[in-house]
Amino acid sequence: MQFVKDDMAGKKTDSSKQRPPKPAINEADFQASIITRLREALPLLPSDIRAERYLHLKLGHHEVTVNGLSEQKKGLKGRSDVVVFRDDKPLLLAELKAPNVPITDEDVAQGLSYARLHQPMVPLVLVTNGDQESTRLVLTYDGSLLSHDRTDSDGLNKILSAASALAASSVDSAIRGLLGSEPAVWKEIINKWNLEEISRRKGALGDFRRAIAxxxxxxxxxxxxVNGMLNKGAKVVVLHGPPLSGVTCAMAQMVEALTFAGCIYIDSRNAGDILQFIAGRLSRELSIGISRDDVRQWLITGQSLSGLTLLIDSAPSSGLEELLQLAEANSLHLVFGMDSWSFESLRMLPGRAEETTLGRLAEEVVLTELSAGEFEIACKLLFNSSNAVFLPGAELVPDLRSPRHLRIVASQVPPNAPRQIRKTESGDEYITSNALPPIPGVKMLERASMLFGADAKLKHDLSRLASAFLTDVEENGSDKNRMVETYGVPSVDPDILERALGEQRIERLSKQGMIHWSDTRTLGPRLVLRFPELLAHHVSLHWTTALRSADDEMILVVLNRILQHSHIVPYGDLCAAAAIIRIDNDQRLALIFEALTEYLPEESWLREGAVIELLAKDKKGIRLHFGEGMNERIPGDMQPWLVLSHLSAFPADFGDDGASVNMKIFAKLGNHEDLIYRPSPSNFAEFPGLHSHEVPGIGSLLCPSSGIVEPIMQAMYSHASWRPKEFEQLVGYALDEELVFLAWRLKTVASIVKTSTDSQISDVAFRMDQILGEWWNRMINTSIPKEEALPDKS
Structure with missing residues (x-):
């Protein structure tokens, strides 16, 4: 069942029982009907008059148009407001009430407010219900009553000449009267406010100074x-999420969603006291003095502001308690948008286990990472605006569900790329598009630093913060409790941080939203680092310095320590790769690449009695105990090869044998039987699952429909796009040597590269995909008994 808001009563009514809309009246019938009623009230009116149903009001800088025939206007039925013109000049504002409806002083005051604010001003106000005895005719400029016999031509001319006598105080009174009683006027004003406020926060996709792209x-x-909660009577709703999770964007969308009543969007960071902000803005834009008490009184008495919702972006710096009291008294609805840490700090009294008024009244909605449906819409937006698509496998990458990460990726897509339908040599059709790698690369860390941490003083503070974090890792990194408690939520010991930064820097970083306090089960209070990618960037700079300053004998010792710590640092594999790629000493780089390539993961086995602890961001202490008969192989540490996978995404020089360094890495890592993959930290219920196929005589193979989930496969994709001939050579090498795992990865890559916008590259990929498909058909059919043979499909 749907509900709509009744402006007068502020109650919910069943929309299915409302009357169907009346058919629109044509202009000729409208004129005849209105003028007939006017002449019933004022028989001496001249013949050369016409009526206008729209009232054009001037409220300071605002021009508001009110439909005088609207049944929703002021919530009063059986009443129409029209302006009567003579010689194209406004003559009379008429309030035509239904027969037998008494005329009140309020009706006259309302008409005077309209007349004084109309552009141009209307000199006369008529309020009639069809009974000449009760009909009132008043002068607009002083509100005095006129006799009906002054409405002939001579009398009207005298009245028109005196219209300029309207005093400024009358305008002030008219504006106050309308704001206090007329919903249509308020709605028009706040709609313009909302449009202006949201427009100020909008910017280009790559302009991260603006919250809304x-x-x-x-x-x-x-x-x-949130809309549903308000519909059900919620007084206060708090929408909160991680930093840059899209709270402001969601608040802007609520302006359009809250159609059943008026709403005002306010960025509280620039507003201070909310009621004073509204009063000040009204005063500036309407050119009259509106006080905070005026706004408060309008809210308390309801009338025009019945059902108003304030959408307050960020927690207000003052006046919060009064707003909450007004909401509790049903004078308004409140929706706050803020980050989760701010909400946590406001919902409880400091140092006490007692809720604040906000904590008691608020119904909370957590703005989580993008759902599957929301991510699908985001992908469509990218395709429609930039002809860009993520490579298969993007749905398995948690970083892409973060609005801030997704916007970073989207901002780097070239706009207006041509969309073409092409054919291969064999006649197969495909659509060209910009391909977006789904797995975050090394450049993401630097890009994030440029966007969110470019201030010189902030850079220095973040560098010191990264140094303190590394000290904490060095001293406590092997502590199992630290690993569990800080997984996916990087934090640092406050004592270590205070020694490294001092109280002033800590306070500055806290005010800038970079860190906040949090309590843990086993480690006690810690300072959480809210932008892991910024921390990772500055850690990588420290590691680059360490690698550059180490002598030749110590370089591998430093590298091993970095690899060990990279398990704990957020984006540790990217962080280590970023540190290495900055080294400009070719000899040292060659030594590092050789050490990483020669590394071989050592597998282990989980047998009876083994206990492992699952690492999740939200659930701690989940342990699996292995019972009798268990004998599960566990792949070794993949971190060195993950680092090497990211490094192989950069084109490297050719070696003495004519093959590039990239080719040697692909040949070695690409034929490993286990996935070179480490899932990003996620909540327990969101652990990724990968589908694989068990092929007798070969082993477990990742389903090709999973797409690109390994950094090494993404690097292969990039290399195939740069050097298609080398990709062709790599396919030939894999098939000649019967390297099944390398051939399987290359098959997945070839099927994706086929849609390249470069026809030369796509042609090579089509041929390699066909060759690999035929090879795999033969391989599978010879590996499986004839009666179990798979269908002949690539």
Missing amino acids: ENFQIPREAVGV
Whole structure:
């Protein structure tokens, strides 16, 4: 069942029982009907008059148009407001009430407010219900009553000449009267406010100074949840999420979603006291003095502001308690948008286990990472605006569900790439598009630093913060409790941080939203680092310095320590790769590449009695105990090869044998039987699952439909796009040597490269895909008994 808001009563009514809309009246019938009623009230009116149903009001800088025939206007039925013109000049504002409806002083005051604010001003106000005895005719400029016999031509001319006598105080009174009683006026004003405020926060996709990206607005499901809560009578709702999770975007979407009543979007960071902000803005834009008490009184008395919702972006710096009291008294609804840490700090009294008023009243909605449906919409937006598509496997990458990461990726896509339908040599058709690698690469860390941490003083503070974090890792990294408690939520010991930064820097980073306090089960209070990618970037800079300053005998010792610590540092594999790629000493680089390539993961076995602890961001202490008969092989540490996978995404020089360094890495790592993959930290319920096929005589093979989930496969894709001839050579090498795992990875890559916008590259990929498909058909059919043979499909 749907509900709509009744402006007068502020109650929910069943929309299915409302009357169907009346058919629109044509202009001729309208004129005849209105003028007939006017002449019933004022028989001496001249014949050369016409009526206009729209009232054009001037409120300071705002021009508001009110439909005088609207049944929703002021919530009063059986009443129409029209302006009567003579010689194209406004003559009379008429309030035509239904027969037998008494005329009140309030009706006259309302008419005077309209007349004084109309552009141009209307000199006369008529309020009539069809009964000449009760009909009132008043002068607009002083509100005095006129006799009906002054409405002939001579009398009207005298009245028109005196219209300029309207005093400024009358305008002030008219504006106050309308704001206090007329919903249509308020609605028009706040709609313009909302449009202006949201426009100020909009910018280009790559302009991260603006919270809202134009042409890349992903409809958030949380908006519907908030809307539903308000519809059910919620007084206060708090929408919160991690930093840069899209709270502001969702608040802007709520402006359009809250159609049943008026709403005002306010960025509280620039507003201070909310009621004073509204009063000040009204005063500036309407050119009259509106006080904070005026706004408060309008809210308390309801009338025009019945059902108003304030959408407050960020927690207000003052006046919060009063707003909450007004909400509790049903004078308004409140929706706050803020980050989760701010909400946690506001919902409880400091140092006490007692809720604040906000904590008691608020219904909370958590703005989580993008759902599967929201991510699908984001992908469509990218395709429609930039002809860009993520490579298969993107749905398995948690980073892409983060709005800030997704916007970083989207901002680097060239706009308006041509979309073409092409054919291969064999006649197969395909559509060209910009391909977006799904797995974050080394450049992501630097890009994030440029966007979110470019201030010189902040850079220095973050560098010191990264140094303190590494000290904590060095001293406590082997502590099992630390690994569990800080998994996916990087934090640092406050004592170590205070020694490294001092109280002033800590306070500065806290005010900038870079760190916040948190309590843990086993480690006690810690300072959480809220932007892991910024921490990782500055850690990588420290590691680059360490690698450059180490002598030749110590370089591998330093490298091993970096690899060990990279398990704990957020984006540790990217961080280590970024540190290495900056080294400009070719001899040292060659030594590092050789050490990483020669590394071989040592497998282990989980047998009876073994206990492992699952690492999740939200659930701690989940242990698996292995019972009798268990004998499960566990792949070795993949971190060195993950680092090497990221490094292989950069084109390297050719070796003495004519093959590039990239080719040697692909040949070695690409034929490993286990996935060279480490899932990003996620919540327990969101652990990724990968589908694989068991092939007798070969082993477990990742299903090709999974797409690109390994950094090494993404590097192969990039290399095939740069050097298609080398990709062809790599396929030939894999098939000649019967390297099944390398051939399987190359088959997945070839099937994706086929859609390249470069016809030369796509032609090579089509041929390699066909060759690999035929080879795999033979391989599978010879590996499986004839009666179990798979269908002849590539």
